[in-house]
Amino acid sequence: QKEVEQNSGPLSVPEGAIASLNCTYSDRGSQSFFWYRQYSGKSPELIMFIYSNGDKEDGRFTAQLNKASQYVSLLIRDSQPSDSATYLCAIEQGDYKLSFGAGTTVTVRA
Amino acid sequence: DADVTQTPRNRITKTGKRIMLECSQTKGHDRMYWYRQDPGLGLRLIYYSFDVKDINKGEISDGYSVSRQAQAKFSLSLESAIPNQTALYFCATSAGEGEQETQYFGPGTRLLVL
Numbered sequence: 001q002k003e004v005e006q007n008s009g010p011l012s013v014p015e016g017a018i019a020s021l022n023c024t025y026s027d028r029g030s031q032s033f034f035w036y037r038q039y040s041g042k043s044p045e046l047i048m049f050i051y052s053n054g055d056k057e058d059g060r061f062t063a064q065l066n067k068a069s070q071y072v073s074l075l076i077r078d079s080q081p082s083d084s085a086t087y088l089c090a091i092e093q094g095d096y097k098l099s100f101g102a103g104t105t106v107t108v109r110a
Numbered sequence: 111d112a113d114v115t116q117t118p119r120n121r122i123t124k125t126g127k128r129i130m131l132e133c134s135q136t137k138g139h140d141r142m143y144w145y146r147q148d149p150g151l152g153l154r155l156i157y158y159s160f161d162v163k164d165i166n167k168g169e170i171s172d173g174y175s176v177s178r179q180a181q182a183k184f185s186l187s188l189e190s191a192i193p194n195q196t197a198l199y200f201c202a203t204s205a206g207e208g209e210q211e212t213q214y215f216g217p218g219t220r221l222l223v224l
Binding site: 004032034042043044045046049051088090092095096097098099100101102103 | 151212
């Protein structure tokens with residue numbers, strides 16, 4: 001079993017809709033969770049960091065963490081064409097290392 | 111200027127050649143990382159370093175070596191390049207714990223091994 005699993009996608013949503021991305025992880029000791037966005041041919045850039053159970057909102061993005069169920073999700077509200085990218089979930093694995101999921105590609109249709 | 115830079119940005123080499131990818135950062139971070147990215151496989155950790163005297167293997171270190179020349183510089187070498195090392199390589203840095211574990215990535219080096 002991979003340490004970090006993401007819904008494989010691709011995910012296509014109409015402009016203005018909500019995009020929902022999911023990530024599950026295997027290490028119950030993980031404390032820090034990250035969502036990165038990566039445009040095609042570019043480097044990953046941080047969108048959200050979350051470490052407490054519950055929701056964390058930043059603009060149109062909401063991260064949700066449930067440590068008991070070992071999942072973290074990202075909601076993108078009012079999706080825009082500029083949100084079209086691959087979204088990477090990253091989980092702290094101890095020793096300050098991150099394990100990354102394979103990513104979910106999102107396409108927002110105008 | 112970018113906080114994390116990588117050189118070269120693109121490289122074509124032949125099987126058996128030794129090549130070096132370089133990474134420099136101006137963020138003042140102690141921790142530096144090298145990843146490779148392949149389609150469908152996400153980012154995989156090759157090596158990481160928490161300071162100049164600390165070098166650690168990641169999940170896929172075979173065929174690679176690194177050098178931490180200074181706090182700001184971390185180089186990745188392919189001792190004898192092979193075609194399955196064709197990939198996009200990223201250098202990253204981080205500062206510390208919790209939210210400071212956030213890793214900041216360089217622009218990447220696209221490597222093609224013929």
